[in-house]
Amino acid sequence: MTDVSRDEYMAVAASREIRDGDTAFIGTGLPMVAAYLAKATHAPRVNLVFESGIIDPQPVDLATGVGDYRLVHGSTKVAGTFYALSLLQQAKVDIGFLGTAEIDPYGNLNSTVIGPYDRPRVRLPGSGGANDIASMAKRFVVIARLDRKRFVEKVQYLTTPGFLTGPGAREAAGLPGAGPVRVISDRAILGFDPASRRMRVERLYPGATLAEVQEHIAFPIDAAPTLEIEPEPDLHLLRLLRDVIDPDGVYVGRDER
C-alpha cells in the first residue's frame, strides 16, 4: 500500500508509544487520534487524561479540543484542571505528547515567543500544560513536522524542558520526569542518544532519506547506530484511522505523501 500519508505514519508512530495500562496525558490533534488508535488496538486499558479535567473518556465522536463535550460524555471521571495536572506531580502519568514551534537538539521546546519576550515578533499560545507534562510525566513524546525554522540549534524561549543542556541537567534541575523519548516527525522518527542526550534519527518513513531529514533540521544530527525503515502501517490500523477515528480527516491528512 503506497498511499499512506505522512500524517498517517505520524499517527501510527505516536500510537505505538503508548503502552497498555499507561496513563496518558492527551492534547488536541494528532495525540488524540494516536490515543484513540492505541486504545482501539494494542492498549485497551490506557487511561486518558485531559487537562480540562476529563479522565478516561469513551467518545462517540472525535473531539475538537481537550474541553470538548464529546469527551465529557461517557468519561469515567470529570474533575477540574488542578486535579488533572496534579496527577502529573503525583507521578501517575506515564506519557504525554507535545507539539512545539521550536525544538533544539536536546528536546527543549519553545511555544511562547519568536523574538524577545517583552516585545516578540510572534506571540505564540504559551506553555499550557506543556511545561508540566515535560517536567513531571514519566516520559514524553514530541510531535513536530520537520522544518529548519522549527528544529533549531537554540530555542528563543525555553517554555518546556527537554534534556536542557545535556546529560545530568534534568536531574540537577530537580525535574521528576525522565524527559523526551521520541520526536515523531513527518519524514522520520527521531530519538535521543542515551549518552549524549542529543537528538538522532532512528527510523525513516519509506521513501525518506537521512540526507533529506538532515536537510530539514538546522542543527547537525546523526543517525542512530541502526537506522531502520518504518514499515507501512497495518491495513487494520489504517481502516480504523480513516473510517472510525478521523473519518473527516480533521487531524490526519490523507493527501501529503
Place this chain on the structure above:
Amino acid sequence: MTDVSRDEYMAVAASREIRDGDTAFIGTGLPMVAAYLAKATHAPRVNLVFESGIIDPQPVDLATGVGDYRLVHGSTKVAGTFYALSLLQQAKVDIGFLGTAEIDPYGNLNSTVIGPYDRPRVRLPGSGGANDIASMAKRFVVIARLDRKRFVEKVQYLTTPGFLTGPGAREAAGLPGAGPVRVISDRAILGFDPASRRMRVERLYPGATLAEVQEHIAFPIDAAPTLEIEPEPDLHLLRLLRDVIDPDGVYVGRDER
C-alpha cells in the same frame, strides 16, 4: 418561667453568638442545637459547615454526629474534610464552637491527654478540628460545664490555642484568627478582658452567684465591670428547642436547673 434547665440556658446563649450571615463551623451536641436554633430564629442566613464536608444542611431530623446522613440529605454542597477545613484557612469561617476537657484563664484548651503525653493517665479523643478552628476561625466560643478539674490554671497539654500567654501572644505565633470570645458554662457566661486577655464572668444565669461560679473554677477569676443577669429565654425559643430541634432531649437536658 422557672423550669428552664442549665442546658437550655447554654443552648440559647450559644445560639446568640451566631450572627445572621455568619459561616459557622459546627460540631456535634450543643453547638448543633445552638446552630439550628439560630437558623430558625435570628440568623436564617447562617451557613453551617461540618468537618465531614457538609455545607449548609437542612436536616429533617436531629443529627447524631457531624458525619450523620441526616445532614447530607438536603445540604447545599457535599465535599470532603479538606474542603471544609480549608475554608477556615481561607478566612471564610466567622465562628466555631469547641468543647474541652481542660481550659485555662487564657482560653487555651486540652482535649488530648490527662497526665504525661507518652504515658497518659487518661487518653482523650484528640484535637480533631479544634486546633484548626481555634487557630483560624475569625472567633470561637467554648462550651464547657464549670468544674475545678476543667477550669484549671494550666492545661496539661496545649491542644488548642486560646490567647496563649496573654496579650499579643496569638499575633506573635502567627495565628490568623482573633481567638476566643466567650465561654458558655452551665452557671454563667464568661468572656475575656480585652486588655489582659484573662477570663472573666460576664453574665450569671438566674439563681447563680458570682461566688458559686468562682468556687467551681480553679483559677482566680473576676467579674466584668458590669456583671449582668441572663434573662430567661423567650418562650418561643424554648418551644423550638423542646418541640422541634431536640424533642428527645438528646443534647439539651430538661431536668438540671
Place this chain on the structure above:
Amino acid sequence: MAQTPSKLVSLAEAAQSVASGASLTAGGFAHSHQPLAFTRELVRQGRSQLTLMSVAECWVAEFLAAAGMLEKVYFSNFMFEGYGRCQRFSKAVEAGTIAVEDHSHFGMVSRLMAAGLGLPFMPILAVSGFEPAAHKAKRLDSPFGNGVVTAVSPLKPDVAVIHAARADRLGNVQLFGTTSVIEEQARTAAQVIVTVEEIVETDVIRRQPELTLLPALMVDMVVHVPYGAHPTGVYGYYDHDAPHLADYYAASRSETDTAAWLDRWVHGLPDHFAYLDTLTISRLLRLRVDPALGYLHEVRHD
C-alpha cells in the same frame, strides 16, 4: 455579603462592579463556559487598564484585547482550538500594548490556589516557566531535608467572573461537566460574580448537593443570563457556535474587521437579549444539545 436576602443583580449592574484598573479572572476552558455575555457587557460599558489573571479563558482575553481594555495578562495558554492563536491578543502583545507574564497551567492554577487557600506561597515540583522570574517563583528547600520545590507566589484578582449552569438566589452554583479552574478562581478573588443559564429554587440545589461547585458563601452576585457563554458552549445546554467563532476568527485577522465585528455584535446592540434576537432563535436552537449525550451530535468540525 450574606446580609442580602438575594444576590440577584442585572448584568449591567454586575459589570459596573468592575472598575477600570481592576484585576479579573474568568471561568471557562477552550470553547466551554466562558462568561462572554458579561465580557460583551463590560466592553459595551467601556473600561481601561484591566489586568487578567487567567489560565485558559482565551475568548475573554481575546475580546477584551480586541476592545483595547487590557494592560497586563498573567496566563498559561491562549489558543483557539481548531482555529489558531488569539489574533488581537497576540498582536497587542507584539505591539507592546499588553504586558504578559507566562506560566505553565499548573503554575498558574497553583498561584491562584495559593491565594485561595490563604497561603503566602504554594510548593510545586514543575518549574513554572523554567527560568522563573524571582517574584513569581523561587526554588525552596524543604525544611525536612527531603527535597526541593518551586514555590509560586499567590495571585489574588479583584473579581472572578464565572458562567455556570444554574444557581439559586443565595449563590449556590452548580455546573455539569468539567469544572476547569472555577473552584480556585472563586476562592481567590475578592469578589465573585456568577452568570447562569437558570435560576432555580434552593430546593433544586439541595436535591443534588454533590453537583454544587460553589456554595453560597463563595459568591457575591448572581446574574440570570441564558446563553451567557455564547459563542462558547455550556455542557448539557448548548454547544459552542462554531460558525460564529469562525466569523470572529476571520474578522480578527485585521484591526478594521475586528472593529466592525465588535460594532455589529457588541456596541451596536443595547443588551444581551438584543444580541440573542440578532443571532435568531433558529440559530440558537441549532446549538441545542442532545440530552442523552450532553453535546450536539450533528455539529461539523470546522
Place this chain on the structure above:
Amino acid sequence: MAQTPSKLVSLAEAAQSVASGASLTAGGFAHSHQPLAFTRELVRQGRSQLTLMSVAECWVAEFLAAAGMLEKVYFSNFMFEGYGRCQRFSKAVEAGTIAVEDHSHFGMVSRLMAAGLGLPFMPILAVSGFEPAAHKAKRLDSPFGNGVVTAVSPLKPDVAVIHAARADRLGNVQLFGTTSVIEEQARTAAQVIVTVEEIVETDVIRRQPELTLLPALMVDMVVHVPYGAHPTGVYGYYDHDAPHLADYYAASRSETDTAAWLDRWVHGLPDHFAYLDTLTISRLLRLRVDPALGYLHEVRHD
C-alpha cells in the same frame, strides 16, 4: 497495576496484602463508611505491629487496638459520637502499648495530601499541635517575604483501605454523600484496596462521571463486600447499626468482655457472609435507608 483486566479479588486475598509491620490508612468518618469487614478479616487473619495513619477512622482503630495489632497511630481525633472515647484504643495508649502522634484534622489531612501530591511538605496556617515536634511540622518563612507558614511533613502509608458504594472491575469508584479524606488517602498510599457494596459495569460509572471519587488509575484491588461498613453505615444503602455499636461499646469497657465480643463476632465466624447471617437479614433490613432521604428515618438516637 492496570495490566490486569480485572482488579476484583476476594476479601481474604485483599487482606493478605497487608503484612505485619505495614502502615495503613482507612476511609470513613464517625459512623460512616468505615471498612470494617476488611478490618474484621485482618483481625481474623492476625497481624502485629501495624501502624495507622488516620484522621477519624475511629472504629477501625478501635477494633485493631482491641485485637492488639497496633503499634503506632498518627491521628487527629478518635471519638465515638454519641458513645464516648474509644476505650480499647485509649487504654492501650495509657498502658504504653500503642505509641501515638497527635495532629489537628487539617494538619493530618495536609500531611497525607503532601505525600499524595508528591511534595516534600505542605504549608498550612494552623499550627498543628501548636508545639509541633520538629519531624512533623516546622515554621517556614515564605520566600516572598509575605508571611510565615507551618510546613507539615508527608505521611505515606503502605496501604489505603476504603469502603465505597460501588465500583467497576477496573477500579473506578463512586460514593454518595460526603467523601471525608478518601481522595487524599488513596493518593498517598502505595497500594489502594477498595471494598464496595456493589460491582457495576463501567457503563454505569460512565453515566455519572461526576460521582467518581477514585478513577481506576488510583486503585489496585476491588473487593465486593455488601454491608462491608457494618456496623457503620453507607449513605444511600444502610444506616449505622446503633444497637450493635452500643453492644460493642459496653463490651469494650473491660478487656474480657472485648475478647468475648471479638470471639463472637470475628474469630468465631469463618467469613463476612457468616457474619451477616449471624446478624440476620431482618436486622440488616431494619437498617435500610429511606430512598428519598438517603438515611434511616426511624432510627433512635441512642
